[in-house]
Amino acid sequence: xxxxxxxxxxxxxxxxxxxxxxxxxxxxxxxxxxxxxxxxxxxxxxxxxxxxxxxxxxxxxxxxxxxxxxxxxxxxxxxxxxxxxxxxxxxxxxxxxxxxxxxxxxxxxxxxxxxxxxxxxxxxxxxxxxxxxxxxxxxxxxxxxxxxxxxxxxxxxxxxxxxxxxxxxxxxxxxxxxxxxxxxxxxxxxxxxxxxxxxxxxxxxxxxxxxxxxxxxxxxxxxxxxxxxxxxxxxxxxxxxxxxxxxxxxxxxxxxxxxxxxxxxxxxxxxxxxxxxxxxxxxxxxxxxxxxxxxxxxxxxxxxxxxxxxxxxxxxxxxxxxxxxxxxxxxxxxxxxxxxxxxxxxxxxxxxxxxxxxxxxxxxxxxxxxxxxxxxxxxxxxxxxxxxxxxxxxxxxxxxxxxxxxxxxxxxxxxxxxxxxxxxxxxxxxxxxxxxxxxxxxxxxxxxxxxxxx
Amino acid sequence: xxxxxxxxxxxxxxxxxxxxxxxxxxxxxxxxxxxxxxxxxxxxxxxxxxxxxxxxxxxxxxxxxxxxxxxxxxxxxxxxxxxxxxxxxxxxxxxxxxxxxxxxxxxxxxxxxxxxxxxxxxxxxxxxxxxxxxxxxxxxxxxxxxxxxxxxxxxxxxxxxxxxxxxxxxxxxxxxxxxxxxxxxxxxxxxxxxxxxx
Numbered sequence: 001x002x003x004x005x006x007x008x009x010x011x012x013x014x015x016x017x018x019x020x021x022x023x024x025x026x027x028x029x030x031x032x033x034x035x036x037x038x039x040x041x042x043x044x045x046x047x048x049x050x051x052x053x054x055x056x057x058x059x060x061x062x063x064x065x066x067x068x069x070x071x072x073x074x075x076x077x078x079x080x081x082x083x084x085x086x087x088x089x090x091x092x093x094x095x096x097x098x099x100x101x102x103x104x105x106x107x108x109x110x111x112x113x114x115x116x117x118x119x120x121x122x123x124x125x126x127x128x129x130x131x132x133x134x135x136x137x138x139x140x141x142x143x144x145x146x147x148x149x150x151x152x153x154x155x156x157x158x159x160x161x162x163x164x165x166x167x168x169x170x171x172x173x174x175x176x177x178x179x180x181x182x183x184x185x186x187x188x189x190x191x192x193x194x195x196x197x198x199x200x201x202x203x204x205x206x207x208x209x210x211x212x213x214x215x216x217x218x219x220x221x222x223x224x225x226x227x228x229x230x231x232x233x234x235x236x237x238x239x240x241x242x243x244x245x246x247x248x249x250x251x252x253x254x255x256x257x258x259x260x261x262x263x264x265x266x267x268x269x270x271x272x273x274x275x276x277x278x279x280x281x282x283x284x285x286x287x288x289x290x291x292x293x294x295x296x297x298x299x300x301x302x303x304x305x306x307x308x309x310x311x312x313x314x315x316x317x318x319x320x321x322x323x324x325x326x327x328x329x330x331x332x333x334x335x336x337x338x339x340x341x342x343x344x345x346x347x348x349x350x351x352x353x354x355x356x357x358x359x360x361x362x363x364x365x366x367x368x369x370x371x372x373x374x375x376x377x378x379x380x381x382x383x384x385x386x387x388x389x390x391x392x393x394x395x396x397x398x399x400x401x402x403x404x405x406x407x408x409x410x411x412x413x414x415x416x417x418x419x420x421x422x423x424x425x426x427x428x429x430x431x432x433x434x435x436x437x438x439x440x441x442x443x444x445x446x447x448x449x450x451x452x453x454x
Numbered sequence: 455x456x457x458x459x460x461x462x463x464x465x466x467x468x469x470x471x472x473x474x475x476x477x478x479x480x481x482x483x484x485x486x487x488x489x490x491x492x493x494x495x496x497x498x499x500x501x502x503x504x505x506x507x508x509x510x511x512x513x514x515x516x517x518x519x520x521x522x523x524x525x526x527x528x529x530x531x532x533x534x535x536x537x538x539x540x541x542x543x544x545x546x547x548x549x550x551x552x553x554x555x556x557x558x559x560x561x562x563x564x565x566x567x568x569x570x571x572x573x574x575x576x577x578x579x580x581x582x583x584x585x586x587x588x589x590x591x592x593x594x595x596x597x598x599x600x601x602x603x604x605x606x607x608x609x610x611x612x613x614x615x616x617x618x619x620x621x622x623x624x625x626x627x628x629x630x631x632x633x634x635x636x637x638x639x640x641x642x643x644x645x646x647x648x649x650x651x652x
Contacts, residue, residue: 279495399475405511407495408471409521409581410528416496419516419524425517436467442515 014121022057024075025162028199028229031081032166038134045150049164053187056158058107068343068375069285069314074257074418076146076351077197079229082110082168085194089223091117095192097221101434102186104310106171109190110228112199113169126212128172135172144174144207150224152235152263153320154289159259165204177209177239184215184245184434191222191230192254198226204234208242208270215245217434220260221280222253231258236262238270245273247432249441252280254309260286268294268323275431276303276332277441278313288317292354297324303332304428306445307340308368314343321354327387330361333428335421336372343375350382357387365395366424422446462645463624464508467591471505472498475499485589499525500532502588502619506578506595512566518577519561521548526584550583553610573602579610591622596630608633 029050035043052441058075059066087109094107094117107117113131128141135141150164171187187201208214220230230252238244252258258281265271278284290299305313319328334342344363366375378391395397398420406416425445432438457538469476470483472495483490490498513521526546527537538546551558568576575595582590592611596604611634615621623636641648 024609155532252584402511402513404471404473406494406513408499408507410496410499410532410585411524412492412528415524419513419521423513424513430515 004143010284014221016275017060017075018057020075021060021071022368024058025053025056025158028079028115028162031079031199032224033083033168036096036168036204038132039146041146042149046144046165048168049150049161050141050166050305052156052314053158053161053165056161059158061238063200065316065345069283069312071283073283074224075245075323077156077229078228079199080194080196082112082198082200083109085192085198087192088192089114089117089190089192093223094188097188097190097219099184099186099217100396100436101184101436102217103183105186105188105360106131107188107190108169108202109192109223110198111168111189111202118399124179126176127181127185127214128174129185130172131145132170135174139173140176141172145172145205146168148207148235148237148284149205150235152265152289153291154287157287157301159231160233160261163201164262165201166201166231167202167233168201170236172197172200172202173204173206173214175208175214175242178211179209181214184217185217186435187218189218189220191220191226191228191256193224193226193228197228199229199231202230202232204232206234206236206244206246207236208244209261210239211241212239213243215247215433217249219245219249219251220258221249221251222256225253225255227253227255227257227282229259231259232288233261234263236272238264238266238272240267241269242267243271245275245433245438247275247277247434248286249277249437250280250284250286252284254280254282254311256281258284258286259286261289262286262292263289263290264352265293266297266299269296271298271300273300274302274359275428277428278303278315279307279444282309283311283312285314288315288318288327290317290319292319292321292323292326292328292434294318296321296325297321297327299326299328301328301330301332302428302431303330303346304425305334305336305342306425307335307342309338311340312339312343313340314345315342316347318343318347318349319359320349321357322351322360323353324355324357326357326359328357328359331428332363333424334363334365334374334376335368335374335425336374337368339369339371339373341375344393345377345379348378348381348389348391350387352383355384355386357384359387359389363393364424365393366421367395367397368421374407418446463642464593466642466645467505467593467622467624469500470593471503473497495500497532499585500529502513504582504585504587504590506575506582506590506596508593508594510566510574510578511564512564512569512588513568514564516565517562518565519544519547521565522561522584523624525581529585537638550580553613554579555606557578571598572600574609575599575607576610579581579607581613583610583614586614587619589620589622591624593624595623595625597623605633
């Protein structure tokens with residue numbers, strides 16, 4: 001009898017929660033501007049995505065992909081449309097985000113392009129950096145847009161559909177074939193609140209044609225203590241023999257929701273390196289998906305999730321190999337303090353065709369408090385028989401021996417711990433090829449006595 | 455615990471420095487009138503106890519010079535002195551490099567990261583030179599050293615030896631004693647001193 005009662009009430013709760021999840025998605029979809037000044041093919045992408053998304057809802061923890069990441073706080077939050085909050089931001093207000101090495105940059109606030117804050121003058125030969133309307137004015141770039149925009153696999157994931165249905169603009173980086181671009185390009189996506197929390201859907205498209213190379217810094221940050229939703233999608237295409245170094249930093253306010261997708265297609269002999277740093281947001285989820293579509297392709301992923309307080313930081317990476325002689329290297333680290341919760345799920349698919357694959361994956365986690373939590377799941381699916389695949393995951397606290405070594409040199413236990421945490425983080429931060437950004441993040445990670453003297 | 459530690463002298467040295475793996479269940483060690491066991495490891499260090507590790511730790515991402523500066527200034531603060539600024543500190547550390555014949559490039563490298571065995575031991579002596587301990591305990595500092603590194607380390611230890619400080623060398627081998635002549639020798643086995651001579 002009591003069993004029956006509890007079953008009925010459970011069902012009641014489930015149906016309400018599921019209603020709320022689909023209502024949340026519908027409310028977000030209703031905020032989209034119905035039409036943009038874009039070509040019909042692009043408008044068709046938007047409309048199709050909106051139609052598909054109508055039938056879906058925000059995932060629950062019953063979805064395997066969202067098992068450890070509870071979106072109920074997002075579902076119960078209220079958001080306003082990004083176009084409802086006019087803003088006027090001066091260059092001096094975003095100075096601290098600017099990267100001196102990057103001679104060209106695009107700045108978006110709540111997904112809306114800010115031409116006054118961007119720098120697109122004097123582009124070197126073979127490089128285009130600009131927003132959607134600028135890209136559509138140049139024939140070759142417009143053609144590349146049509147061939148690449150929303151053409152990646154896994155575009156039917158609910159947050160990606162929401163972005164495709166709702167985006168206002170696109171940060172476009174296009175590198176012509178045989179061009180090596182010396183200076184990095186910065187894509188800066190800022191969050192700013194209006195009368196309430198804002199939902200924004202920033203979009204990026206990076207295309208590196210044959211034999212080209214480029215470095216891109218993609219950063220998500222908040223101008224204040226915003227509790228916005230940033231639902232970002234960036235698509236990256238590397239054609240034959242192209243090279244790209246991609247640094248993605250998410251340091252939004254600790255009240256924010258960040259849903260991010262980076263999806264990369266790599267053609268034959270291309271080389272892609274991605275440094276992912278996730279240190280902000282109250283709840284962040286980043287899907288990092290790599291598709292090696294050609295032979296002898298190389299992928300290097302370095303990741304750091306460093307969170308504290310009540311933060312939740314989730315990285316889901318997937319590397320799909322499809323051709324022989326592919327190489328992948330992944331090192332993802334999580335540093336989790338207080339009651340924060342990190343999630344790492346790293347998939348690597350090695351089908352029959354991907355013979356002679358050399359894949360390595362390592363996830364290392366450092367828990368700094370008794371309530372800190374990490375869920376890690378390396379997931380290798382290997383069908384090919386002549387491959388070398390390794391994976392590993394470690395979870396540890398700071399070793400007494402290490403702290404003692406520093407204490408024995410007169411450094412107090414707390415400072416010693418900070419220094420060791422910094423050293424753990426630095427292995428990833430040091431991979432960032434841009435000195436000023438590396439220093440900014442190193443200083444942030446340091447928070448230790450070293451700062452006082454420098 | 456390493457098997458070769460028959461005499462428990464490594465244990466003894468770690469206990470003196472305050473290693474958290476060891477719990478002191480009884481007794482006291484008086485150091486300049488105070489019980490060492492009442493002090494945190496960092497306080498012991500600032501008060502002048504120095505343990506040179508047999509296996510110094512690697513700290514990637516922390517430069518040697520930053521590490522030395524934080525350690526050095528912790529001690530200055532403890533003594534009620536002002537912290538040295540980067541310039542004065544740099545002058546001081548350059549002098550101390552001479553003691554262990556290390557090149558200035560060592561300072562910008564991460565602490566012990568990728569150092570050879572000999573370089574790690576020299577780095578320990580460099581730290582010792584900076585911190586100027588009253589009681590230095592060198593735990594198997596000679597192990598794994600080639601003859602050149604051994605000479606440099608021994609030379610450093612001799613140079614740092616002053617009438618107002620003491621050095622406790624722990625060794626199993628004669629060869630270090632060819633370069634450092636002790637004032638006293640204690641032979642330890644099973645945690646007890648068997649014999650003492652001067």
